Amino acid sequence: MTGLQDALDGRWAHVRQEARKQLAGSHFVAVPGETIEQARARISRLITELPTDPGVGAAFPKEYGGSADPGGSVAAAEMLAQLDLSLMVKAGVQWGLFGGAVVALGNEQHHATYLPDIIAAKLMGCFAMTETGHGSDVQQLRTLCEYDPVTETFDLHTPHESARKDYIGNAARDGRIAVVFAQLITGGKSYGVHAWLVPIRDEQGNPLPGVTIGDDGHKAGLLGVDNGRISFDHVSVPRAQLLDRYGQVAADGTYTSSIENDTRRFFTMLGTLVRGRIVVGGSSSAATKSALTIAVRYGESRRQFTAPGETREITLNDYLAHQRILLTALAHTYALTFAQEELTVALHEVQTAIGDVDEHRQRELESRAAGLKAVQTWHATRTIQACREACGGAGYLAENRLAGLKADTDVFTTFEGDNTVLLQLVAKGLLTGYRDAFGSLDGWGRAAFVAEQVREMVLERTAARSLIQRLVDAVPGRDEEVALTDRGWHLRMFEDREKHLLDGVIRRLRKGAAQKKDRPFDIFNDVQDHVLDVALAHVDRVVLEAFVAGIDRASGDTKTLLSKICDLYALTTIEAHKGWFLEHGRITPARSKAVTGKVNDLLKQLRPRMGELVDAFAIPDEWLNSAILREEVGRQESMAAHDDLLSGR
């Protein structure tokens, strides 16, 4: 285990190491080219064989056999993502979403009754929130659940097709029970969305009366996950099946809750489920690491054109264009790893804190989770695509794994929150300090389930606060005198961009609010691109600060190498936004050109370390399961021998 691996494995290194041992070999690894039936059968079998300690049970309370280690459960999920993304998602549905909802929203009685079987994968369940007609706007779900004090039961009903539950994991095949989200109605009044534990299949696997189950069928990827559709035709649900931690219905139908406001209550309920989003972000990065390992190792052995007059062997990785893609992606992947680690720590601390949850920290956690999920999943989609292309035709064959990684991760940009919606949520959090300026004009959607509560997160420091402030303060006034690799300068550039974009959007919103009072939608929509830029700039800064904190924890050679990777991350990010920096006089044309020169220089310096950088991801060869990695080296050797023969004759 190298220093680099240590730095990446982070606080839950023991969980990761344990997974590398417990799940060693190829037993749990994705099988390319399966039919949907084969994939579902295999994953349904494997899901019952997963170790629960420190694996899928990590997040559950100790009294039910868990280890009360939410951070560890995120790390464990990331490891599953390197084996098989279907397995990760299926586990995420069972233990994260379904089991997590029972823990977070249920009472002691629910816990005692259900958790042991849930943890042991004896009771497979669904998390039935999304509806066909409503993806992102979950507060507006149309499924109804009305209480009748005479029978002391709820009547659960799907009023029309667009209210059917859709894309629900575990629904098409394995789920026996579901946590169903619906509008709670009692005494003729609606109290907003709540959740019930509702059996959907009998022991033999047949749908229960009143329950109609459909199959979402073939998908782009994740074939091992049985997504389906569920509709309810006036299904009777006993009162005790309401997961009533945040809202209770008495036998006579009286509704009580410790949280007065329906919206606030709903978002508090959702807030407890933030872990799912963090797992999706982390899993995307985990898959990205698999793809990069394959592409970099292939590029290391694969010779391209003969270079006339060269005695050196030129491999794909020697090409600047190849480095521009793979090394830059590696640097961003490293950066995101430190940010994900920091986020996981924050999650862990919030969810293991004794006493009342600090609402401010909870909102900040949700915002960070949303932003990092968006950035990590888009990074995954782009990078895995680039890795596929970097391996040419070989990258397209299923046996080389990249096709599967690409297809499986693709949905992550829109599930557990659509990325665009999530970024608006982040921006809204940043804007909240200014909300008096435009009152309740909530035109761009009620996406923001934290919006109303977040306060003053603007430029709040992430980790290593004092270190970062010191670095920023040390930068002299005039940029031209500062080295391009000065960390304080990077930090200041990132911070400046975020701050200025935010100021600008506020100015524009104020102006819009004054001019377009009768068109609230337009006020926000006219600046939506600007709003998304604010969110992205914010996430960029959070990521850079996490990287800086991570470097600070390392030492020796590891520290030096990480610092160089951070230079590449920071400068390629500045380069990507050079238009903005130039428009706003934050950089001179000469310095902007110098940034590109410095990036190319860093690529040259890091070229010999490419292999090392992916080795530090420490993904076992069997997990990579890529035919080209097994074959390419041998091929190149036999070809070289043949060429020697040819040139000798």
Place this chain on the structure above:
Amino acid sequence: MTGLQDALDGRWAHVRQEARKQLAGSHFVAVPGETIEQARARISRLITELPTDPGVGAAFPKEYGGSADPGGSVAAAEMLAQLDLSLMVKAGVQWGLFGGAVVALGNEQHHATYLPDIIAAKLMGCFAMTETGHGSDVQQLRTLCEYDPVTETFDLHTPHESARKDYIGNAARDGRIAVVFAQLITGGKSYGVHAWLVPIRDEQGNPLPGVTIGDDGHKAGLLGVDNGRISFDHVSVPRAQLLDRYGQVAADGTYTSSIENDTRRFFTMLGTLVRGRIVVGGSSSAATKSALTIAVRYGESRRQFTAPGETREITLNDYLAHQRILLTALAHTYALTFAQEELTVALHEVQTAIGDVDEHRQRELESRAAGLKAVQTWHATRTIQACREACGGAGYLAENRLAGLKADTDVFTTFEGDNTVLLQLVAKGLLTGYRDAFGSLDGWGRAAFVAEQVREMVLERTAARSLIQRLVDAVPGRDEEVALTDRGWHLRMFEDREKHLLDGVIRRLRKGAAQKKDRPFDIFNDVQDHVLDVALAHVDRVVLEAFVAGIDRASGDTKTLLSKICDLYALTTIEAHKGWFLEHGRITPARSKAVTGKVNDLLKQLRPRMGELVDAFAIPDEWLNSAILREEVGRQESMAAHDDLLSGR
């Protein structure tokens, strides 16, 4: 048929209209979620049912039942791409690559013997060029074919595993014969790569003696195409099977050719096959149009969040961020359609010209084909991905078609020439005028199969030469005085970028050549990113000029609308490169910001036309075969009715 459709359908509108008729209904349309066996069986069957006139036979000589219409054959292939990309690729292998090679490289005898059965799909064949160890550098193929004057046969041999033919369409299942590319050796001397017609399977479909056939197995997409691997163990090939148009071997082993130089001969042979690359580019755009049609129509009917205080229905397409993605992609797709049309006309004119081929035009054609293929395939990958995300979870389900479009088109960025290699080829063409400056330092690969012959293509005008010059000349000296939608200004900005990038790369190469004489690879590699930028800037200009020419051919409302779309294309391209324009003082910060404002303004103006813009692609509903388009409208209606009820109680 609208004016807009007219403009897009272009010169081969009759071929497109005929295809919409001949291939109407769902018979030829992709079937989501098939197994690889099902897909192969279906495509192998359908391939024999395709109309040959004006379809897959279009490019063949009239005496064998073709219509000698190479341009028409490109249009016909693009139509197949909207039905099923596996069908298009399988047809491309059979009639384009395999049949095309027999036409271009064979003699009269070969034509008479094989073409009738090839055209009728009675003789299925392969185009066996690529080897496992050599993708892009086809001049360095390792398969050997040595002539023996005693037996008057060639000995075809695969010397090692990396020399096996790989990714060969039609190989794994249907191919009976293959055009095999190998190093021709006679009299102990090698004459470079040539092609032979080599039977690989018997009547029963079993591999012939000495021929080993493998299966590339499951792929990311294109499941209906049976890609495979072929190795030869000293297979005896009769002398007459050499496709000897450009190089002949007499019975006694004497080699003759009208083209002295081996390299030049080889690239002349390859040049005749340029159509395949044009078909891939056009097919990518055709698939992009299918994806955009689905996403835009879905976004038109799908309501997102409720907008408080709004009486309007807000649909996905009303969001600026959605328009930023879909409308911008539409504008670029329109632009590429005009460029593809211009390229197809150029192909048609070169390949139907009487007498000797004008070498200069041939090289220009190859360069344009390379550049446009790269840009169109990357545009397809990005846009189809964006369309998938724009449809959320629904976009991930196979039944909605986007998953398949994405998976199938993905390989196009690296097949028929890796995009990066192709762009280097384009750049090399542009640099050739300057080649004396750095002599034969061919360090960044021998990719460029036109390189040595291209001359003075720099800033040569595409179509509508005088019109474009007039527009450019009309722009006043100071940009600040020019309207942002002034076409002359757009043209000048594009041209300026190309010219300046080219000048810069030449300067850097000269400097490098002086300093690094002993490291030829580094001279080019150090500026590879810059070289690729030159090529992209060149293609951007070619595309814009083609768009301008296309607008000039239209009239009335169509002309006005196309002009607005062209504004959006030009300004989003300038916006994407604003960093460069600012760095080089080509635009002021204030004007750069104004560009973004103007883009958003154009999006607002074009928002109501989105439906019309995709309707003009004229893709039959059955061809789109997308469940959400069939269901979404009905769903929205039932939901709206329900909401009315709810709000009434």
